[in-house]
Amino acid sequence: MTTHILPVKTYLMVFASLLVLLAATVAVNYLPLGQFNVAIALMIAVCKTFLVMLFFMHVRYSGRLIWIYVGIGFFWLGIMLALTLSDVLTRGG
């Protein structure tokens, strides 16, 4: 077992980054950016997800097998979104 005991400072820095990203996503919501609002909000959410998964969930310190299984869940979600939207977005009138 490869136990990685991270220093408290690492957890606090990740936490601080998450709070900054939260403040950023709320602040961006008050700017009139049209379609970019949702794009930026989702990009921030993805960044927060990476921080939580890599450090709080220790994925960064886990083996390749774990990485594959983490990726598979999102890969299947991507298949569902892509195939469904390829239908919905291309329907005529």
Next chain:
Amino acid sequence: MDDSLSMVAHQFDDAAQQHDSSMLGMWVFLATEIMFFGGLFMGYTVYRTLHPAAFEAASRHLDVVLGACNTGVLLTSSLTMALAVRSAQLGERWRTVAFLIVTMLLGVGFLGIKGSEYYQKYVDHLVPGPAFSFPGSQSREIEMFFYLYFAMTGLHAIHMIAGIGVVAVMTILAGRGRFTAAYYTPLEVAGLYWHFVDIVWIFLFPLLYLVGHRT
């Protein structure tokens, strides 16, 4: 190492393999959870694509301050959960218990804020069903937004309740001294679940509360 060896079930070579199997099993479960929530996210994406203006109008009726506060509460609970696992790794029994209790309290706080929001929606006739009313021509599309809002946050709240139950069990186990620096796998697996539920909210917050910009 005698303590940890005695914890190894007979089908595993050693404690490390047993630990890795538990973690992998949990990630397989979380992959199914991604798909479980994924169906709702899919439905949300389709209806938002079809009715963007209605979703913007409906989203403005959600309280962005309460939503942001709840995001902060959940992020803090993830921090305390991670610190609880860290304390267990160091064999600090009572610090583990303390962090787990704080995690549970934050989880209950989240549900409290969520409950007050639900009540406000009830008062404002924004709960889908016979009592739903919204002025204007897009009331049906706006009702669909609130249907998705309650389905997605409701499913998330059920996961929170389950998570609080799991953390309660872990608190009892930790208090009884069932975890050591060499064996704390159940707590680590429970932590994965807690963080996953946090991640679901990380996406629910912008998708439900931050549709279209506010002034």
